[in-house]
Amino acid sequence: MSSTQSHIRSSSHTASRTPSVQRWRLWVLGACVGLPLLVFGATGALWLYEHHWLKWVGLAFLCGEALLLWLVRRWSRTDAALLPQPSAVLPPTFAPRDEAAWELVQEYLERIDRGDVLFEGVEQFLSLGREILERIAAYYNPDNREPLLAIPVPLLFRALEETAHDLAQATAALPLAHRITIGDAMRGYRLHQKIMPAYRVYRLLYPLFNWHNALFQRLVTDRLFDLTRQTFNQWLLKWYVDRVGYHAIELYSGKLLLTRQFNVTPPLLSKTAEKLTPLQSSTAEPLRILILGQLKAGKSSLVNALFGTAPAATDVLPMTARVTSYVLDRPELGGTVIISDMGGYEDPNVPRERVEAALTEAQRADLLFLVLSAINVAREPDRRLLSQLRSHFATQPALRPPPVVVVLTHIDVLRPRREWTPPYNIVSPDSAKAHAIHGALHAVSTELCLPPELIVPVCLLPERLYNVEEALVPLLVQVLPDAKRTLLLRSLKTLRQQEAWELLGRQARTAGQFLWQLSGEVLRKALERVLTQGTYERVPGPSTPFLWRRKGRR
Numbered sequence: 127m128s129s130t131q132s133h134i135r136s137s138s139h140t141a142s143r144t145p146s147v148q149r150w151r152l153w154v155l156g157a158c159v160g161l162p163l164l165v166f167g168a169t170g171a172l173w174l175y176e177h178h179w180l181k182w183v184g185l186a187f188l189c190g191e192a193l194l195l196w197l198v199r200r201w202s203r204t205d206a207a208l209l210p211q212p213s214a215v216l217p218p219t220f221a222p223r224d225e226a227a228w229e230l231v232q233e234y235l236e237r238i239d240r241g242d243v244l245f246e247g248v249e250q251f252l253s254l255g256r257e258i259l260e261r262i263a264a265y266y267n268p269d270n271r272e273p274l275l276a277i278p279v280p281l282l283f284r285a286l287e288e289t290a291h292d293l294a295q296a297t298a299a300l301p302l303a304h305r306i307t308i309g310d311a312m313r314g315y316r317l318h319q320k321i322m323p324a325y326r327v328y329r330l331l332y333p334l335f336n337w338h339n340a341l342f343q344r345l346v347t348d349r350l351f352d353l354t355r356q357t358f359n360q361w362l363l364k365w366y367v368d369r370v371g372y373h374a375i376e377l378y379s380g381k382l383l384l385t386r387q388f389n390v391t392p393p394l395l396s397k398t399a400e401k402l403t404p405l406q407s408s409t410a411e412p413l414r415i416l417i418l419g420q421l422k423a424g425k426s427s428l429v430n431a432l433f434g435t436a437p438a439a440t441d442v443l444p445m446t447a448r449v450t451s452y453v454l455d456r457p458e459l460g461g462t463v464i465i466s467d468m469g470g471y472e473d474p475n476v477p478r479e480r481v482e483a484a485l486t487e488a489q490r491a492d493l494l495f496l497v498l499s500a501i502n503v504a505r506e507p508d509r510r511l512l513s514q515l516r517s518h519f520a521t522q523p524a525l526r527p528p529p530v531v532v533v534l535t536h537i538d539v540l541r542p543r544r545e546w547t548p549p550y551n552i553v554s555p556d557s558a559k560a561h562a563i564h565g566a567l568h569a570v571s572t573e574l575c576l577p578p579e580l581i582v583p584v585c586l587l588p589e590r591l592y593n594v595e596e597a598l599v600p601l602l603v604q605v606l607p608d609a610k611r612t613l614l615l616r617s618l619k620t621l622r623q624q625e626a627w628e629l630l631g632r633q634a635r636t637a638g639q640f641l642w643q644l645s646g647e648v649l650r651k652a653l654e655r656v657l658t659q660g661t662y663e664r665v666p667g668p669s670t671p672f673l674w675r676r677k678g679r680r
Contacts, residue, residue, distance in 0.1 A: 178338060178339070181339065181342050181343075181346070181347075182342075185346060188350075211361075211364075211365075212235060212364050212365060212367070212368030213368075214232055214235075216228055217372065218607075218610065218611045218614050219376075219381060219611075219614050219615065219618060220375065220379075220381075221379075221523060221524045221525060221526055221615055222523050222526060223379070223523030223524060224375055224379055226265065227262050227265050227266070227371075227374075227375045227379070228371070228375065230258075230261055230262065230265070230371070231258070231367060231368065231371030231372070231375075234254075234258060234367045234371070235364055235367055235368065238360060238363050238364050238367065239360075239364075243363060244359070244363075245359035245360075245362065245363055251363075251366065254363075254366075254367070255366065255367075255370045258367065258370050258371055258374060259274060259370065259374050260273070260274055262371065262374040262375060262378055263276065263374070263378050265378075266378040266379055267378065273378075276378075277377055277378065280384055281377060281382050281384065282377070284382055284383075284384055285373050285374075285376070285377045285382060288373055288376075288382075289369060289370075289373055292369050292373075296365065379524075380524075380622070381618060383618075383621060383622065383625055384625060384629065385625055385628065385629070410461075411613065411617050412453075412461070412462040412463055412464050413459065413460060413462075413463045413464070413492050413493065413606075413609060413610070413613055414463075414464045414466065414490065414491045414492045414493070414613070415463060415464070415465045415466070415491065415492070415493045415494075415495060416466045416468065416487055416488055416490075416491035416493070416494050416495065416528075417429065417465065417466065417467045417468065417495040417497060418468055418471065418484055418487075418488070418494060418495065418496050418497065418511065419470065419495075419496060419497030419498060420470045420471070420498075420499070420502065420504075420507060420508070421469075421470035422470075422499065423470070423497040423498060423499045423502070423535060424497050424499065424533075424535035424536065424586050425467050425468075425497050426467060427535070427586035427587075428495065428497055428533055428535070428584075428586055429452060429465060429467055430586075430588075431584075431586050431591060431594045432454060432456075432465065432594070433452070433454060448468060448469055448483055449466050449467070449468050449487060450466070450467045451464055451465065451466040451467070452464070452465045452466075452467070453465075456599075458599065458602075458603055459599075459602060459603070459606065460606065460610070466487065466491070468483075468484060468487055471483070471484045471507060471511060481507075481510060481511055481514065484511055485511070485514055485515060485518060488515055488528065489518070489525075490616070491528050492528050492609045492610070492612045492613040492616065493528050493529055493531065493602070493605065493609040493612070494528050494529070494530045494531065495531055495533055496508065496512075496530055496531070496532045496533070496574075497532075497533045497535060498532055498533070498534055498535065498570060499534075499535055499536045500534050500535065500536045500537050500539075500540055500563070500566040500583070501536050501539055501540065505570070505573045505574065508573075508574060509573065509574060512530070512574055512575075512576075515527065524615070524619070525612075525615055525616070525619070526608075526611055526612045526615050527612070528609065528612045529580075529605045529608045529609055529612070530576065530580065531580050531581075531582065531598075531601060531602070531605060532570060532574070532576060532580060532581040532582070533582055533584055533598065534566060534567060534570060534581055534582065534583040534584065535584055535585070535586055536585075537562075537563050537566070537583045537584065537585055538585045538587065538590055538592075540559065540562040540563060540566060541558070541559075541562055542558055542559060542562075545557070545558065545559045546559070546590060547559075548585075548592045548593075549592070549593075549596070550563055552564050552567065552583065563583050566583070567581050567583055579601075580601070580605075582597050582598045582601055584597075584598060
């Protein structure tokens with residue numbers, strides 16, 4: 127037993143020593159390989175220097191390294207930049223009214239690319255930022271005499287916090303940025319200012335002693351250095367303009383939140399969380415899809431087709447009487463999706479109420495399914511609904527209208543009725559049924575002023591299910607980015623309203639606590655003054671019935 131334990135201990139000690147021995151051997155092997163190469167490179171560089179070829183070989187080496195880097199980036203198909211680059215794409219949290227302000231920022235970036243705006247110093251740097259702020263502030267506050275000051279103080283500090291975070295992210299990638307202090311940078315700058323006069327004298331006298339190296343330095347090295355400096359200054363200007371413009375738009379458009387962080391994944395809203403069961407819980411606000419259509423258009427059949435079967439009772443959410451909502455989990459659509467099925471809106475008895483209810487629900491949705499029957503030519507209710515929806519969002523530039531996807535149902539009963547041999551080529555029809563589907567699709571596109579690419583002909587009968595998974599779901603994935611932008615702006619509006627009420631409640635509590643503490647402090651000091659100054663007695667006064675006087679005082 128003891129021999130076994132000693133064997134185990136010796137084995138464990140050997141195993142614990144093995145990594146250090148292996149690491150030592152690796153260092154020896156590395157020295158054996160690296161030292162000869164280092165010596166060979168040093169002697170070669172010395173020989174090149176003695177024959178005045180070192181700089182030319184160095185230039186060729188740099189050109190080769192640049193070519194190698196370019197080829198690697200090109201062949202690996204990676205577009206990642208070494209430094210953070212501004213994007214010309216409109217940020218997803220920006221609304222239609224922000225597009226003009228974003229174009230203003232892009233105009234400055236184009237001027238920098240053309241060389242119309244150059245980095246000339248800190249004063250020009252700050253002046254450029256102020257100019258951008260003033261133009262964006264004037265765009266959002268055209269009737270204000272001082273638009274630059276038309277912001278609450280807490281939001282200003284919040285914008286400064288976001289800008290400081292961007293600066294920290296940008297500088298953290300610089301070499302040794304986490305080690306260099308502000309004092310080191312200031313000492314380096316002062317040292318640079320001291321040696322610059324001596325360096326200028328050196329540059330003037332150097333051609334007298336080594337004219338060919340001076341010529342190489344003037345024609346090659348200096349130009350490469352100037353090109354590098356111009357490139358870095360141009361990047362710095364573009365990054366500065368992009369960040370200043372972005373945060374200015376967030377600040378003056380009212381998108382900046384004080385108490386919450388808001389990014390491309392909006393948090394779960396409280397109203398949505400109340401309706402979700404524990405099994406349906408989510409950390410992000412789900413996408414909302416609203417199904418609209420006339421009676422008997424196939425809305426319920428579309429829900430069954432998306433679920434693959436009739437929705438279970440656990441998938442139904444408690445909603446209003448006119449809307450039935452379901453929770454659908456589809457990974458290709460980003461996870462949890464809430465699908466709301468609304469009743470027909472063409473009731474002749476109450477057409478106005480139905481259309482207004484449909485408009486109200488459409489404003490809460492991120493994507494609209496407009497279900498139309500291919501055999502129903504009465505399109506006036508559909509035209510009226512789309513027209514009012516477009517007019518509403520035209521007056522709400524801070525919101526983004528949800529994308530509309532038309533689902534054209536009942537294509538199986540188009541003439542010839544007995545023919546049903548899918549799939550059908552709708553782009554280049556090659557049968558009578560395909561021609562009928564093609565004609566119905568373009569009729570809907572013309573009457574409703576919608577692009578044909580957003581109209582999907584389907585058959586929703588369980589035994590004839592066609593074009594749902596083949597065309598409708600891929601189209602949803604295609605319009606998903608636009609729907610998510612609508613979701614972001616909808617969530618942002620709700621979060622701003624919630625934050626406003628929360629701030630009012632917090633401010634009211636703070637004010638009440640301050641007044642309570644102030645009154646208590648005043649009362650305490652008054653009592654202390656009375657007790658320290660002694661007791662008082664009431665005596666008759668010359669003009670009043672009595673007055674107060676300290677005891678023992680004549």
